[in-house]
Amino acid sequence: MQADHRFSTLLDAALRGWREHPCDESLLSLAIPLDGIDPLWALPQLAKTESFRMLWDCAPGLSLAAAGRCQHLELAGSRRFELAQRFCDVTLGRLSDGFASAPAQARPRVLLAFSFFEQSGDRHQHSDAVPSVQAVLPRWQLSRQGRRGWLRLNGAISDAGDARGLAELLWFKASELQQQLNRENGDAQPNGIGRTLARPWQDCYRTALDRGLALVNENELHKLVLAVRQSIDLERPLDPLPLLQRLRRQQAGSCRFLWQRQSSDAFFGASPERLLSLRGNCLRSDALAGTAGRGDDGTLLMQSDKDRREHELVVATITDLLQQKGLTPWRRRRPQLARHGKLTHLHTPITADTGGLAALSLAEQLHPTPAVAGLPRREAMAWLRALEPFERGWYAAPIGWIDSAGDAELRVAIRCGHARGLRLDLTAGAGLVRGSIAERELQEVGLKLAVLADQLDQVSGLGKRTQAPLH
Secondary structure, X not given: OHHHHHHHHHHXXXXXXXXXXXXXXXXXXXXXXXXXXXXXHHHHHHOOOOOOEXXXXXXXXXXXXXXXXXXXXXXOOOOHHHHHHHHHHHHHHOEEEOOOOOOHHHOOEEEEEEOOOOOOOHHHOOOOOOOOEEEEEEEEEEEEEOOEEEEEEEEEEOOHHHHHHHHHHHHHHHHHHHHHHOOOOOOOOOOOOOOOOOOOHHHHHHHHHHHHHHHHHOOOOOEEEEEEEEEEEOOOOOOOHHHHHHHHHHOOOOEEEEEEEEOOEEEEEEEOOEEEEEEOOEEEEEEEEEEEOOOOOOHHHHXXXXXXXXXXXXXXXXXXXXXXXXXXXXXOOOOEEEEEOOEEEEEEEEEEEOOOOOHHHHHHHHOOOOOOOEEOHHHHHHHHHHHOOOOOOOOOOEEEEEEOOOOEEEEEOOOEEEEXXXXXXXXXXXXXEOOOOHHHHHHHHHHHHHHHHHHHHHHOXXXXXXXXXXX
């Protein structure tokens, strides 16, 4: 009786949504409570017949799994933030939500992944290039905060029969997930990785590093964040979910993410850096710059003139960029320490009242921050093009979501890997400022690369590494 009543409620919501928008093709969104199910575990169940899947895992905060494309946008060019915001507004605006009273965690969301540069460089027009923005209203969305969870299904409908079909599909999927919850759910099987000797990545990085240090020491740039790429050849395609499961335990303060366009193309990582979060008119952005590894509990980092100057450059720039949008940002006088696994960072949260500005208008203003590019921004970006002979792709770019109320969260996609077929690329960078020491920057990049490389070691045994040369 209770199940029949719940399905009746779901069916009533579906038919009510169709009646509110009786056109040739409407978008209907239905949701049902589904407690106790981990979105990370459930993602393969959601994506059985779907090529696209996404994971957003801030547990113990919001955790979100999504699969399939109900509506989507891919484009390139200088108006990508503006057009992506328009897509979000139009798509979510025409979505008839059968459960508009559901809590904030259950709202329908458009998922977003930007590339670092607006367009691929001329020498990078090849299969490695990624779209400069992808926006996806997913077909399936499973969200959880604490133990409270919601399963949502978005779909196009043209008549009452389509609305009923959508309700039935959601009901059956919820029942399937609930039945599987009590079964044994071990971690995904690890992937074997071949072993060969390879030239240390430091040798590839050194030439570009020396040039970058010269640029900041000669005051041509105030800061430059130079990245290195390390490649690993795999014996078979990598399933990133076991790595993300481990990162949930070892990088608990970060947001684990996965953006998978298709089964053979997965971008994933654990970002400690919030580009922005928007709740109502309350904006928060994180300045995260200055890094220490094992052996420093943060005392030396707080006393480091080089790291404090590097950090203050990022804080001052974010504050100035928000002021240019007419906002009045607030910041702490002194940075805090943020620990993420074996790394400790200087961290300053910056908040402001947005006055109603849209999330992606603010993201366009902030991206890229000096923490991942440099200063002055335009000149630093040009030098990154010249010194990094690989396409950054999604590395250090915004990734996240916007929901139907206009709330949003975008992370800076760092501590990340990109698996395509039998190749896995790990990318990391270090901020160069006047007074930077080459050996210390090499050490910092190594620590950042190890965030994912160590997980590969423990999941399967680290293997054959090659480098995308930096000279």
